[in-house]
Amino acid sequence: MRGVEVEKDFEVEGGGFNLSQDFPQAVAAPVDSTEMVPGFNSSGASHFGPKRSKLAASTSPLPEDEMAGSPASAPNVPQPPKFATAAEERLHRKRMLAAAFRLFSRFEFDEGVAGHITARDPERLDHFWVNPFGMHFGQIRASDLILVNHRGQVVEGNHPVNGAAFAIHSQVHAARPDVVAAAHAHSVFGKSWASLGRLLDPITQDACAFFEDHGLFADFTGVVYETSEGERIAKALGPHKAAILRNHGLLTVGETVEEAAWWFITMDRSCHAQLLAEAAGDPVKIDHAQAIATRGQVGTHFAGWFQFQPLLTRMLRDEPDLLD
Numbered sequence: 001m002r003g004v005e006v007e008k009d010f011e012v013e014g015g016g017f018n019l020s021q022d023f024p025q026a027v028a029a030p031v032d033s034t035e036m037v038p039g040f041n042s043s044g045a046s047h048f049g050p051k052r053s054k055l056a057a058s059t060s061p062l063p064e065d066e067m068a069g070s071p072a073s074a075p076n077v078p079q080p081p082k083f084a085t086a087a088e089e090r091l092h093r094k095r096m097l098a099a100a101f102r103l104f105s106r107f108e109f110d111e112g113v114a115g116h117i118t119a120r121d122p123e124r125l126d127h128f129w130v131n132p133f134g135m136h137f138g139q140i141r142a143s144d145l146i147l148v149n150h151r152g153q154v155v156e157g158n159h160p161v162n163g164a165a166f167a168i169h170s171q172v173h174a175a176r177p178d179v180v181a182a183a184h185a186h187s188v189f190g191k192s193w194a195s196l197g198r199l200l201d202p203i204t205q206d207a208c209a210f211f212e213d214h215g216l217f218a219d220f221t222g223v224v225y226e227t228s229e230g231e232r233i234a235k236a237l238g239p240h241k242a243a244i245l246r247n248h249g250l251l252t253v254g255e256t257v258e259e260a261a262w263w264f265i266t267m268d269r270s271c272h273a274q275l276l277a278e279a280a281g282d283p284v285k286i287d288h289a290q291a292i293a294t295r296g297q298v299g300t301h302f303a304g305w306f307q308f309q310p311l312l313t314r315m316l317r318d319e320p321d322l323l324d
């Protein structure tokens with residue numbers, strides 16, 4: 001992969017990823033994302049994903065002045081791939097899921113067998129791909145993923161499905177036809193913040209991605225095994241990109257696996273930042289108008305997809321077996 005320097009040692013704490021938030025200036029040598037996945041074809045025209053919902057209020061078309069300076073407006077920036085066939089799109093989604101699980105493992109978002117990321121199948125729209133129950137995030141390959149139908153039955157793969165994964169994700173996918181992927185895990189900072197029963201405040205540029213664009217599920221009734229509970233969680237998510245599940249953890253969604261995974265990563269870090277800031281003092285909130293404008297820059301579907309790309313590049317170089 002040309003022009004990409006990948007640090008050798010990966011550290012979760014202390015800025016191991018060192019993502020610059022001040023894109024597009026950071027995009028000095030854009031990488032063609034089509035190089036990242038062998039056999040991947042970006043020349044196809046049609047997109048097989050569900051149509052974008054008008055519900056996605058936070059990501060509805062933004063005024064031009066809000067888009068100025070966003071990464072999508074910079075020249076030569078890679079764009080999300082399009083696919084000629086559903087089979088190609090399915091393979092891509094599965095590979096991105098495997099990459100997201102490997103990343104979640106590196107960020108230490110795993111907690112035993114808890115946590116799941118799902119991707120809607122591009123043809124069977126009421127089916128989703130998910131991690132096998134009991135397999136470590138850090139070992140998941142694309143071929144390990146299982147396909148689950150709307151009744152919770154495993155229709156592809158030889159592993160069981162986590163009951164909570166079905167109860168929550170089936171309802172989120174059903175309620176949000178615009179959502180391709182959903183991520184949930186019991187990350188330490190996410191669940192610590194979730195115990196406060198509060199929404200995140202716009203105290204940093206990054207946290208503005210979630211400004212007036214995340215919900216709060218202000219209830220806890222034990223492990224979620226009932227789809228009726230998943231339905232209530234989907235309602236708390238509403239039209240947003242994320243929800244805080246009180247006493248439980250975070251839930252994020254996206255039009256791509258890459259986007260949903262990135263929102264989870266940056267939301268956990270925003271929880272961490274607010275916990276640190278409030279422990280130290282009284283953080284200054286960004287004013288309403290500026291928080292909205294910043295959300296238009298860092299909180300779009302494209303921004304979510306693009307922020308994932310450097311992490312993906314590094315993961316594909318470090319652990320190429322995830323594609324198998």
Ligand SMILES: [Zn+2]
Nearest residue numbers: 114115248249
């Ligand atoms: Zn959970």
